[in-house]
Amino acid sequence: MSRYYLPRRNVNTTGLTFGAHIVKRIQVTEVSVLPKAEEPSKTEGRVVCELTVEEDMLNGGGTIHGGCSAFLIDMYGSASTIDPR
Numbered sequence: 001m002s003r004y005y006l007p008r009r010n011v012n013t014t015g016l017t018f019g020a021h022i023v024k025r026i027q028v029t030e031v032s033v034l035p036k037a038e039e040p041s042k043t044e045g046r047v048v049c050e051l052t053v054e055e056d057m058l059n060g061g062g063t064i065h066g067g068c069s070a071f072l073i074d075m076y077g078s079a080s081t082i083d084p085r
Contacts, residue, residue: 019071026051026076045080 030048035041051072059065 018068019075022051022057022068022071023075025054045082047076047079049076049079 027050028047029050030046032046033043034046036044053064057064057068
């Protein structure tokens with residue numbers, strides 16, 4: 001029986017967890033709280049982040065790994081709901 005092994009392309013030598021390793025690379029470029037256009041008595045928050053997708057974030061097909069996408073959504077998807085006061 002033959003076995004196939006994928007080479008380990010990305011070895012974490014930093015001692016950081018995957019999430020901590022990714023979070024260090026994220027740049028917050030905009031944070032705003034503005035009145036909602038359709039309901040001026042309410043406000044809406046906006047947080048814009050930038051991140052360059054690097055090799056350690058890719059799956060075997062060369063696209064961003066679903067776990068990485070889920071992590072980013074989980075961490076930053078609710079960032080605009082945090083009260084800045």
